[in-house]
Amino acid sequence: MNVRSRVLVVACGALARELEAVVAANGLTHLEVAYLSADLHSTPARIPAAVEERLVAAADRYDEVFVGYGDCGTGGQLDAVLDRHGARRLPGAHCYEFLAGGGAFAALHDAEPTTFYLTDFLLRQFDRLVWRGLGLDRWPQLRDDYFGNYTRLLYLSQFPPTEQRLAGAQHAADRLGLRLEHRHVGTGDLAPTLLSIGRRPGDDGRTTSSSEAIGHMT
């Protein structure tokens, strides 16, 4: 008999579309996903406490709680919380790292460390989180204080991008004064990691990425 443990995934709202797609594509019905506000992306110091609150609330109600965050700029403070609660998280430092896949990301970053990364989520929210979030709508003169050392905007897409999306990426790059490059990376380490949690003998472990999932749906 194929018995799966009941798992709660506490995840960043920035990963909602990708997580939902991977869960649906792989029939991961044993995963219950709860999201924290994606706005925490801009205030990483608040992430550990916000995650811990959910971990405390979930104690004894699940066989396992998995955290859908990278280190996300917490400087190891999130890992300290996870250690206290015996929880695991997604690999890598940031969403764009595990979405690209750890090895691929390292190569991309080494090739051009002066790169600013956008994922599908960050591109959708560019105006709110990046442009207005950094105050560039009010003080555009600060652009080079923030981005003067960057040379490239690398858009790492999770879902096949539309022309409109690519045009949006170009517009974002132009506003930041950076050269645009685009790589379609899918969901990288996300699917294999989700497949690995809460598994019991008898699961086949086959991974379907969110890109494949979207393909199946269309």
Added chain:
Amino acid sequence: MSDEELDLTTLPDDELVEQMHDDLYDGLADEITDGTRILLDRGWMPQRVLNEALVEGMRIVGIDFRDGILFVPEVLLAANAMKAGMAVLRPLLAETGAETVGKVVLGTVKGDIHDIGKNLVGMMLEGAGFEVVDIGINNDVNAYITALDEAQPDILGMSALLTTTMPYMKVVIDELAERGLRDHYIVLVGGAPVNEEFGRVVGADAYCRDAAAAAETATALVLAQRAARAG
């Protein structure tokens, strides 16, 4: 505030200094330049203008940043305003030969190109009387060692914004130890993901949570080191 523009020259010294604190807080670079010049014209020594008008103003900005009242854009604007004042004062400070508190080599570590915080630290250190040798971003261990060898500073300051790059601080500190140079320098570390425990683990002398703290810590450690050597 009234629409009528405030004439800074009409303000007595204490009110002008207070107004400059407000202007720094609001990131008004032109007003800071004007205020700096007015105080100098009134016979203030450059060091006094720096300490009482600019550094004190930035200290207030730093407190409100720490307390979540101000955010990065506002601090950047304030820093740019202070930079405008420093541009007026720097040559005068050099001319008057004001004694420096010490010398600092400051740089962001390898793989990391972020320098907003580092630049702010450099400015506050300069304001506290340090000579700052800023070696920029993306420094590997050889760049640090070369800069230390050339500048012979009291302090090495390392900055990182990324979780992935901050471990490089340990590479530099270990290399200093390997070469028998670790005790020659006070090593300070900082940056958004860095914390006190990390600073201890990598073998730094102190972690500085913000630019004002960096200036205070640097001053305290240099003075303590000198007292220890004298004793």
